[in-house]
Amino acid sequence: MPVFYGTTVDSALMLGTAQYPSPAILAEAFRVSQAGIATVSLRREAGGGQAFWDMIAGLGTRILPNTAGCHTVKEAVTTAHMARELFATSWIKLEVIGHADTLQPDVFGLVEAARILTEDGFEVFPYCTEDLTVCGRLLEVGSQVLMPWGAPIGSGLGLNNPYGLRSLRAHFPDVPLVVDAGVGLPSHAAQAMEMGFDAVLLNTAVAKAGDPVGMARAMALAVEAGRAAFEADPMEPRDMAAPSTPVLGKAFLA
Amino acid sequence: MMITLNGEPRATEAATLADLLADCGFGAKVATALNGDFVPAALRTTTPIAEGDRIEVVAPMQGG
Numbered sequence: 001m002p003v004f005y006g007t008t009v010d011s012a013l014m015l016g017t018a019q020y021p022s023p024a025i026l027a028e029a030f031r032v033s034q035a036g037i038a039t040v041s042l043r044r045e046a047g048g049g050q051a052f053w054d055m056i057a058g059l060g061t062r063i064l065p066n067t068a069g070c071h072t073v074k075e076a077v078t079t080a081h082m083a084r085e086l087f088a089t090s091w092i093k094l095e096v097i098g099h100a101d102t103l104q105p106d107v108f109g110l111v112e113a114a115r116i117l118t119e120d121g122f123e124v125f126p127y128c129t130e131d132l133t134v135c136g137r138l139l140e141v142g143s144q145v146l147m148p149w150g151a152p153i154g155s156g157l158g159l160n161n162p163y164g165l166r167s168l169r170a171h172f173p174d175v176p177l178v179v180d181a182g183v184g185l186p187s188h189a190a191q192a193m194e195m196g197f198d199a200v201l202l203n204t205a206v207a208k209a210g211d212p213v214g215m216a217r218a219m220a221l222a223v224e225a226g227r228a229a230f231e232a233d234p235m236e237p238r239d240m241a242a243p244s245t246p247v248l249g250k251a252f253l254a
Numbered sequence: 255m256m257i258t259l260n261g262e263p264r265a266t267e268a269a270t271l272a273d274l275l276a277d278c279g280f281g282a283k284v285a286t287a288l289n290g291d292f293v294p295a296a297l298r299t300t301t302p303i304a305e306g307d308r309i310e311v312v313a314p315m316q317g318g
């Protein structure tokens with residue numbers, strides 16, 4: 001099971017809470033998937049805050065607030081402080097968005113915001129790219145978890161850069177790594193776990209499925225299968241065929 | 255005086271941030287920022303409001 005900032009989480013599946021058809025379906029998706037962490041947000045109060053909080057608290061799941069929608073360091077830092085007070089946790093999924101179409105992180109602002117928040121006692125989960133240098137800087141400023149994107153948020157494209165993600169895993173073998181964003185299918189989630197990632201964070205793939213509860217279950221199974229496969233040390237692929245049935249002892253019938 | 259509350263212009267006579275929250279009927283589960291800076295709950299009663307202030311009041315919501 002993944003360990004984030006000294007806390008062991010019961011599942012390698014992290015689920016967002018947005019876009020579900022109803023609160024009841026959201027709750028059932030969490031129940032069926034046994035997701036270990038629920039991501040939440042802050043928005044201008046329009047009367048639903050208390051009801052949402054009561055529902056989330058009822059899930060019994062660890063909470064990871066985000067700074068979604070923040071495009072500057074200042075916005076992200078202020079939002080993180082508001083989140084820490086509201087959700088009573090120092091965990092923060094740090095988003096500093098740099099590009100409107102792809103929602104690609106502004107990695108320069110991300111490192112700066114991570115530095116400020118870490119110095120202020122936050123335990124930062126940076127939503128980042130798979131860039132080795134950026135990830136190294138995030139670790140240098142105190143992040144103990146990295147959450148590289150698989151593909152743009154909400155795209156469902158899967159893992160766009162498997163080479164980069166494998167490289168990240170290899171270079172930082174002891175850092176908890178989470179693929180965050182872009183997962184659209186259970187096979188994408190399994191692929192991340194087969195690479196040795198510690199967890200997968202997704203939202204839209206479940207919330208926007210025709211059957212969110214069914215997809216939540218499928219994602220949970222995929223994460224579990226992918227992790228089991230990684231721990232079982234998969235075979236090396238090869239270009240040429242190799243008979244799995246022994247040639248020795250074959251009857252001569254020609 | 256006129257302030258901007260959650261992006262909307264609003265007339266208020268509230269002297270402090272705590273007064274404003276009470277006047278607007280916001281619940282307890284909110285966090286606040288004044289002109290882009292976080293204001294902890296404990297400081298709302300001693301945080302004055304001035305003409306033209308930008309105030310954000312946020313609550314827990316769905317997120318990914």
